[in-house]
Amino acid sequence: MDHGNLDKAMELFALLIVGEEISNVQHVDLYEAYQNNSEVYDILMSVLKKSNLSLYEFGSSLYVTAGEGNRIFGFTNDELKRAIGLRLNRELYLAYFIIYNIILIFYQDSGSFSYAEYVRCEEVVAQTDSSMQRALKALHDKALNAVEENSFQTLAALWEDMPLVPGNDDMASLKAARGSKTGFIKLVFNFLISQDLFFESQGRYYIKPRFRALAENYYEENRGRLYSIVTGGDKDASY
The missing domain is CATH 1.10.10 (Arc Repressor Mutant, subunit A)
Known part of the structure; x- marks a missing residue:
């Protein structure tokens, strides 16, 4: 050598x-x-x-x-909850689901990557609403196992119980917080910004090359079951 x-x-x-x-x-x-x-x-x-x-x-x-389970360079669930500003495991799993839906906004399939520069909170709310509805529909239309069914029901209950914004607050000026859909999404974006994956300007969240690298490679390697459930894709996709 x-x-x-x-x-x-x-x-x-x-x-x-x-x-x-x-x-x-x-x-x-x-x-x-x-x-x-x-x-x-x-x-x-x-x-x-x-x-x-x-x-x-x-x-x-x-x-x-x-990689999965990397305890040195990755995060444990408790570390992630602290980093994002969450308390409960179900909140963390909802954050995962929202991140997945942020990726979906930019990348729908392996042959069509969207090069949109940015996304707004309201777009992520709409995408998450849509994906959650498809997941709930899949509870009836697809043969989801018990773990999948319970997971989506728990996430759906948590998401649907949140108002879009608390009270009469303005969406644009709302701070990151756990009490509303928009505030929760801003918490997630704050974490993504801290990881050098996005930056924010005037309510727009701009995608950075590091996020594009992760998104493209993720979809090539790990798209699998969740993608099939929230997009209505091939129900036999591998995990």
Whole structure:
């Protein structure tokens, strides 16, 4: 093994795990080493695999994300609840569902990625309402197992009990909070902003390249059962 190649691979790894963007604009030499040096590539991929991290490439840039159950680079449920500002597990699962629906707004299938620049809270409310209704319909029309049925019923009850906004508050000026659909979605967006996935300007949430990388690769690899339920897709899609 060439020690220079090892050093480059570990430098790539060290930057990626702290959220640095490795691209053909930033860190040009490292990006070229990843692209053109097979030993650097193999070392990096081996270290990422052993660390339970996935490497995604988008727009000539490299990003990493934690694999399932990664206790070092990922979040536990309790850590996520604290990071988002939630108290209950069912609130966290609703946040997951909302994030999934934010992805759906931008990406409906593997052959058609929407390059809309931004989304508003009201669009996410509408998308989540629609997906929830389809999920509830699936309770009657599809053979959902007991876990799926209970999960969707719990999420639907929590979502439907929330007003759009509390009292007569204006949607645009409403702060992030757990007491309404719009406030809850703003909590979720605040978390996504903290993870460098979106930025906000005048009530518009603009998608960032890191989110695009995760969304595209997620749909190619993990679309599965939830996608089929909330979109009315192939009911035999794999988990």
